[in-house]
Amino acid sequence: MALIFGQIADELYNGNAETVAKLVQQAIDEGHGSQTVLKDGLIAGMDRVGQDFKSGELYMPEVLVCARAMHAGMDILKPLLVASNAPTAGKFLIGTVKGDLHEIGKNLVKMMLEGAGFETIDLGVDVAPETFIEAVRTHRPQILGLSALLTTTLNQITMTIQALEQAGLRKTVLVMVGGAPVTASFAKEAGADAYAEDAASAVDSARALLA
Amino acid sequence: MDDSVHLERVLKALNRKQPDRVPSIEWEIDEKLIDSLLPGGNLLDFIEWTDLDGVSIFEDTEKTFISENTFIDEWGVTFQKTDEIYPISIDYPIKKPSDLAKHILPDPCAPVRFASLVSAVERFKGKRAILFRAHDVFSIPRYLRGIENLLMDFILNPDLLRELVQISVTYNTALINRAVELGADAIFLTDDYSDNRGPMMSPKHFREFLLPGFQHTINAIHKAGVPAIKHTDGNIWPILDDLVNTGVDCIDPLDPLGGMSVSAVKEKYGLRICLKGNVNIGGALSLGTPDEVRAETLACIQAGKPGGGYILSTSNSLMSCIKPENYMAMLETLHRYGDYD
Numbered sequence: 001m002a003l004i005f006g007q008i009a010d011e012l013y014n015g016n017a018e019t020v021a022k023l024v025q026q027a028i029d030e031g032h033g034s035q036t037v038l039k040d041g042l043i044a045g046m047d048r049v050g051q052d053f054k055s056g057e058l059y060m061p062e063v064l065v066c067a068r069a070m071h072a073g074m075d076i077l078k079p080l081l082v083a084s085n086a087p088t089a090g091k092f093l094i095g096t097v098k099g100d101l102h103e104i105g106k107n108l109v110k111m112m113l114e115g116a117g118f119e120t121i122d123l124g125v126d127v128a129p130e131t132f133i134e135a136v137r138t139h140r141p142q143i144l145g146l147s148a149l150l151t152t153t154l155n156q157i158t159m160t161i162q163a164l165e166q167a168g169l170r171k172t173v174l175v176m177v178g179g180a181p182v183t184a185s186f187a188k189e190a191g192a193d194a195y196a197e198d199a200a201s202a203v204d205s206a207r208a209l210l211a
Numbered sequence: 212m213d214d215s216v217h218l219e220r221v222l223k224a225l226n227r228k229q230p231d232r233v234p235s236i237e238w239e240i241d242e243k244l245i246d247s248l249l250p251g252g253n254l255l256d257f258i259e260w261t262d263l264d265g266v267s268i269f270e271d272t273e274k275t276f277i278s279e280n281t282f283i284d285e286w287g288v289t290f291q292k293t294d295e296i297y298p299i300s301i302d303y304p305i306k307k308p309s310d311l312a313k314h315i316l317p318d319p320c321a322p323v324r325f326a327s328l329v330s331a332v333e334r335f336k337g338k339r340a341i342l343f344r345a346h347d348v349f350s351i352p353r354y355l356r357g358i359e360n361l362l363m364d365f366i367l368n369p370d371l372l373r374e375l376v377q378i379s380v381t382y383n384t385a386l387i388n389r390a391v392e393l394g395a396d397a398i399f400l401t402d403d404y405s406d407n408r409g410p411m412m413s414p415k416h417f418r419e420f421l422l423p424g425f426q427h428t429i430n431a432i433h434k435a436g437v438p439a440i441k442h443t444d445g446n447i448w449p450i451l452d453d454l455v456n457t458g459v460d461c462i463d464p465l466d467p468l469g470g471m472s473v474s475a476v477k478e479k480y481g482l483r484i485c486l487k488g489n490v491n492i493g494g495a496l497s498l499g500t501p502d503e504v505r506a507e508t509l510a511c512i513q514a515g516k517p518g519g520g521y522i523l524s525t526s527n528s529l530m531s532c533i534k535p536e537n538y539m540a541m542l543e544t545l546h547r548y549g550d551y552d
Contacts, residue, residue, distance in 0.1 A: 059413045061365040101299035104358050151493040152532040181493040198408050
């Protein structure tokens with residue numbers, strides 16, 4: 001593997017956005033394919049970030065700064081990836097459920113998934129079941145991620161999954177749920193396919209779902 | 212019964228002594244819950260009706276509404292009202308470090324701030340504990356910068372972070388002093404440091420950027436002559452030694468979702484610290500039966516009660532998700548098992 005990919009991954013892990021952007025551009029200028037730079041540079045770096053976040057070595061400030069560095073590299077790669085119709089690790093639609101405006105957890109999950117090569121579509125916060133349904137119809141994601149931070153909005157997870165069934169869409173999409181009051185047993189009762197305990201484990205859960 | 216029994220109960224517990232009975236206080240109480248149990252009653256009526264040992268008061272602030280449910284507060288932070296009692300911040304004024312220089316800070320001693328406190332003092336002073344909420348080191352900076360920017364500031368803009376923490380400490384020290392002058396019996400600090408996994412920042416970052424300001428705030432509260440209660444959600448085990456070592460009088464709520472427990476913290480710290488908590492609002496109180504709540508409440512009382520230094524409460528606030536009959540079961544269990552022999 002070319003040395004530059006390891007350099008990209010290292011600089012991403014160290015949160016150096018400008019250097020990541022410079023190295024990504026250099027890698028492209030040297031003739032490396034955009035998908036290879038993404039996989040062996042940016043995703044490799046974010047995988048290490050994800051592992052260390054999961055193990056407790058890194059915390060939210062470090063992860064956010066690393067994600068910022070990743071985005072700096074992605075800004076250069078994205079047009080090239082689109083032009084080459086590059087496949088992604090999967091399409092992930094995500095939102096915080098109706099009545100809930102919390103988003104830091106959802107945003108961290110989104111960053112980790114993008115870092116792992118997923119295409120993410122973020123519906124934002126306070127998303128009603130019908131909005132999720134419409135978005136599933138429009139975007140046809142492989143995975144729908146539902147986030148809730150309040151006990152009072154937990155039932156919106158159940159309602160959204162029920163709405164998917166009523167719309168005849170339940171079998172077309174895998175559902176992953178998470179958030180502070182969400183537990184594995186709640187996720188099972190609500191009819192979700194997977195539960196992510198936190199942003200650090202969301203990537204592993206998403207990969208396992210699509211394996 | 213002596214009028215002051217409720218106040219004495221709370222003060223004894225905060226001072227790690229043994230009162231006549233385990234006291235109970237709550238932070239915010241949702242109006243829907245009040246209305247379902249005491250139709251037409253207000254917060255102070257509810258406190259009397261439930262015979263809670265104290266009332267929690269929040270500073271009154273001026274809001275500029277820009278739509279029916281959206282307002283900008285005196286710090287320039289945009290909030291959206293939700294179905295819950297507390298609004299959520301959705302936009303922030305300090306988008307880059309240079310914005311701070313032209314930012315106008317609110318006056319901590321503006322008379323508008325203390326209207327609710329004055330009402331509570333008129334009704335309960337000397338009878339029930341009057342607890343006043345201040346911030347410490349994290350909430351105001353996160354509202355001013357947005358949470359993601361503030362977390363990155365630990366690494367990318369450390370000087371800005373220090374300045375924001377200082378602004379918060381200066382403002383809240385003045386607020387605390389005035390609140391105590393007006394009759395507050397204790398101060399509670401509500402800035403959340405953690406989520407279920409643990410602190411949002413590393414213990415190293417916490418100690419460098421936040422702990423000194425937190426210590427300063429605790430010192431200010433004690434200098435004003437009242438006890439200090441620290442609330443934070445989540446798993447605080449990695450920084451709990453630091454918090455206890457500041458001399459804070461009480462830690463709340465020992466969030467069960469964060470793996471905290473009354474018994475484990477009591478075992479580690481004994482009567483160095485008063486504990487408040489932690490009947491899970493995400494558990495039986497909202498989703499279970501009165502009998503399940505009774506069992507959980509009894510377990511909390513049994514864990515926290517020995518030797519004193521314990522206040523019974525929910526694991527956050529009386530939010531709208533709590534079934535009214537379940538909350539009454541919690542209080543009933545306190546009255547049945549909370550006495551010290």
